[in-house]
Amino acid sequence: MAAKRKNTDATASATRLEALRKTPTGIKGLDALTLGGLPTGRPTLLCGAAGCGKTLFAMTFLINGSTEFGEPGVLMSFEERARDLETNVASLGYDVADLVQRKQLVIDHVYIERAEIEESGEYDLEGLFVRLGHAIDSIGAKRVVLDTIEALFSGLDDSAILRAELRRLFAWLKDKGVTAIITGERGDGQLTRYGIEEYVSDCVILLDNRVEEQVTTRRLRVVKYRGSSHGTNEYPFLIDEHGISVLPITSAELGHSVSQEAVPTGVSDLDDMLGIHGFFRGSSILVSGLAGTGKSTFASSFVNAACGRGERCLYFAFEESPDQIVRNMTSVGMNLSQHVERGLLEFQAARPSLYGFEMHLARMNRDIEEFAPQVIVVDPISAFRGPSFEIHSTLVRLADICKSKGITALFTSLSTSGEQMTESERSVSSLMDTWISLKDMEANGERNRVLYLLKSRGMNHSKQLREYQLTNHGIHMVDAYVGPDGVLTGTARIAQEAREREASLSRKQATERRRREVARKRTAVERQIAELRASLETEETEVETLIEQEETRELSIGSERSEMASIRGLRS
Amino acid sequence: MTDHNDSDLPEGQYKLRLFITGSTPRSTRAIENMRRICAENLEGRYDLEVVDVYQDPEATKDLQIIATPTLVKILPEPLRRIIGDLSDRERVLAGLDIAPLGKGDHE
Numbered sequence: 001m002a003a004k005r006k007n008t009d010a011t012a013s014a015t016r017l018e019a020l021r022k023t024p025t026g027i028k029g030l031d032a033l034t035l036g037g038l039p040t041g042r043p044t045l046l047c048g049a050a051g052c053g054k055t056l057f058a059m060t061f062l063i064n065g066s067t068e069f070g071e072p073g074v075l076m077s078f079e080e081r082a083r084d085l086e087t088n089v090a091s092l093g094y095d096v097a098d099l100v101q102r103k104q105l106v107i108d109h110v111y112i113e114r115a116e117i118e119e120s121g122e123y124d125l126e127g128l129f130v131r132l133g134h135a136i137d138s139i140g141a142k143r144v145v146l147d148t149i150e151a152l153f154s155g156l157d158d159s160a161i162l163r164a165e166l167r168r169l170f171a172w173l174k175d176k177g178v179t180a181i182i183t184g185e186r187g188d189g190q191l192t193r194y195g196i197e198e199y200v201s202d203c204v205i206l207l208d209n210r211v212e213e214q215v216t217t218r219r220l221r222v223v224k225y226r227g228s229s230h231g232t233n234e235y236p237f238l239i240d241e242h243g244i245s246v247l248p249i250t251s252a253e254l255g256h257s258v259s260q261e262a263v264p265t266g267v268s269d270l271d272d273m274l275g276i277h278g279f280f281r282g283s284s285i286l287v288s289g290l291a292g293t294g295k296s297t298f299a300s301s302f303v304n305a306a307c308g309r310g311e312r313c314l315y316f317a318f319e320e321s322p323d324q325i326v327r328n329m330t331s332v333g334m335n336l337s338q339h340v341e342r343g344l345l346e347f348q349a350a351r352p353s354l355y356g357f358e359m360h361l362a363r364m365n366r367d368i369e370e371f372a373p374q375v376i377v378v379d380p381i382s383a384f385r386g387p388s389f390e391i392h393s394t395l396v397r398l399a400d401i402c403k404s405k406g407i408t409a410l411f412t413s414l415s416t417s418g419e420q421m422t423e424s425e426r427s428v429s430s431l432m433d434t435w436i437s438l439k440d441m442e443a444n445g446e447r448n449r450v451l452y453l454l455k456s457r458g459m460n461h462s463k464q465l466r467e468y469q470l471t472n473h474g475i476h477m478v479d480a481y482v483g484p485d486g487v488l489t490g491t492a493r494i495a496q497e498a499r500e501r502e503a504s505l506s507r508k509q510a511t512e513r514r515r516r517e518v519a520r521k522r523t524a525v526e527r528q529i530a531e532l533r534a535s536l537e538t539e540e541t542e543v544e545t546l547i548e549q550e551e552t553r554e555l556s557i558g559s560e561r562s563e564m565a566s567i568r569g570l571r572s
Numbered sequence: 573m574t575d576h577n578d579s580d581l582p583e584g585q586y587k588l589r590l591f592i593t594g595s596t597p598r599s600t601r602a603i604e605n606m607r608r609i610c611a612e613n614l615e616g617r618y619d620l621e622v623v624d625v626y627q628d629p630e631a632t633k634d635l636q637i638i639a640t641p642t643l644v645k646i647l648p649e650p651l652r653r654i655i656g657d658l659s660d661r662e663r664v665l666a667g668l669d670i671a672p673l674g675k676g677d678h679e
Contacts, residue, residue, distance in 0.1 A: 108633060110636065110638060111636045112636075112638065116650070116651055116652055116653050117652075117653045117654075117655060118652060118653065118654040118655070118663055118664070118666065118667030119654070119655055119656050119660075119663065120654050120655070120656040120657075120658050120659065120660040120661075120663040120664050120667070121601075121602075121605075121656030121657035121658055121659035121660050122598055122656055122657050122659070123598070123639045123640060123641060123642070123655045123656040123657065124598070124639065124640060125638055125639055125640075126593040126625070126639075126640040127591060127593070127625055127632050127637040127638050127639055127640040127642060128632075128637075128638040128639070130593070130625040130626065130629045130632055130640075131625075131629065131632040131633060131637065131638070133629070134629035134630065134632070134633075152638070156639065156655070
């Protein structure tokens with residue numbers, strides 16, 4: 001990147017009269033925000049209070065110069081002895097003694113003991129010039145650090161002479177064409193204790209180490225850069241076993257290209273709920289939920305699936321140790337340790353209170369740069385406590401970093417009870433492309449887990465509340481019962497299902513009963529008809545008998561009458 | 573810095589180095605002032621070496637020279653540096669731990 005910058009500078013200088021040349025520091029981030037590095041051939045003032053990391057910063061500039069850019073350097077230390085310096089930077093993994101041996105670095109400790117010195121008459125600092133010049137010439141140094149030159153003021157009385165000599169020294173350094181860093185201790189109301197910023201005015205960088213709510217954050221600001229534009233904000237930087245990194249938070253552009261590719265979530269049922277059967281690659285996903293809703297399990301499922309496809313994942317754990325996560329996930333049937341062993345999964349665990357947000361972000365940024373993952377997990381973002389605008393700006397930047405690199409980022413967030421959004425949720429909700437809300441439904445003396453997609457940008461997605469279960473082979477969704485009383489889950493759902501079965505059974509029975517009743521009625525009616533017919537038949541029979549009897553009587557009466565007449569002699 | 577092999581110097585001897593920068597007026601003045609002080613106060617018991625840092629830049633490192641001119645009293649111990657053109661005679665003598673002539677007291 002530094003080389004690229006050099007090239008653009010070179011082409012620019014061809015068109016312009018003379019563009020300012022820059023010397024890369026090799027400190028990640030600093031070169032980006034100064035658009036190439038420190039002004040070549042000019043002195044830069046690096047100031048800050050004690051313990052800000054000035055010496056380490058300057059030392060890194062020299063070591064990177066000789067190891068990465070082929071520019072030998074001279075460190076003139078007015079405070080620490082060469083051996084102490086070597087030990088100090090050895091903790092960052094630098095082998096200074098070797099560089100000295102190979103004539104890539106000269107460390108000259110300037111020892112000033114006030115008690116040994118007596119002043120008598122006029123003097124100048126030519127001795128220092130000769131000494132420095134000799135050191136520079138002996139290895140052809142291109143970089144020089146004077147740390148901390150203001151120590152001269154405590155050793156020598158005549159500050160008028162000193163000031164004149166320092167002015168001459170900086171001019172002399174410019175003539176020598178070396179790129180120099182002059183460190184200075186922060187003073188009251190001015191950048192340095194003795195106001196040497198007056199003489200070193202090409203580039204001024206301020207380091208700061210602030211403690212806010214018991215958390216220390218190192219910050220860097222380019223106060224001034226003559227002849228060049230530069231990032232003007234305060235940028236966090238960190239010093240650890242990897243050296244120094246500055247986090248340039250200038251990535252607030254929204255110009256990143258987006259992917260159409262879907263990344264499976266690791267939970268097939270969840271894939272089905274998302275219109276594209278997964279998350280968009282490079283999108284930001286928030287999984288929020290109460291304690292125990294399985295946020296980490298969702299995150300791990302995602303990671304597990306990604307590693308299974310051979311992708312690289314970085315898992316930032318802020319509440320659990322990596323071992324704990326790995327162990328816990330075996331209970332839901334995930335073997336994360338195999339991915340760790342294959343080098344596809346890396347855990348970065350840190351307590352949120354260890355650093356400020358900025359520092360966390362700086363660390364995460366560095367880890368992302370180094371590991372180059374396709375997927376990251378931040379578990380959970382709610383671990384960050386503090387003013388919401390700070391959380392917001394931190395997460396915006398993290399999301400931006402991920403988006404610009406096409407990394408799919410899954411954030412978990414612990415919700416507080418109820419519908420209320422937590423500070424961190426509120427501040428990031430607008431940043432997230434997909435928001436999965438995990439809920440706890442408490443009823444009938446038990447708690448059940450349901451999930452819904454609060455939003456998922458750029459795709460059609462299920463709007464249904466789904467119950468899910470954490471089983472020993474992963475997360476599974478259950479169709480939630482949606483009835484007139486809302487969503488039923490767990491045993492309530494089972495009970496409701498039973499009730500339904502019962503109801504349908506009784507409906508069936510009722511029909512059966514009615515059918516039987518009708519049949520019975522039919523038989524009854526038929527019987528009635530039969531009875532009526534029978535009685536009719538009886539009546540008919542009776543009537544016929546009567547008629548017969550009548551006829552018989554008629555006959556017998558007739559015969560009797562003729563008999564009677566004959567008897568009476570009427571038969572003549 | 574003081575661990576030079578000076579065992580050959582008898583007791584009470586002064587081992588002095590004067591660091592100057594070429595032949596600037598200030599350097600010349602410092603040499604003259606020093607010669608006079610030595611002659612008047614340390615007759616016969618001093619070893620003064622004048623070092624031109626332009627000629628021998630490495631020497632600045634060995635004896636921690638930053639200002640010029642600087643007179644370094646290596647022996648007798650403790651080591652002392654007197655910086656300047658040595659025009660303030662009283663202070664030179666005080667720095668060398670020699671009571672100035674004509675006055676009975678130190679300082």
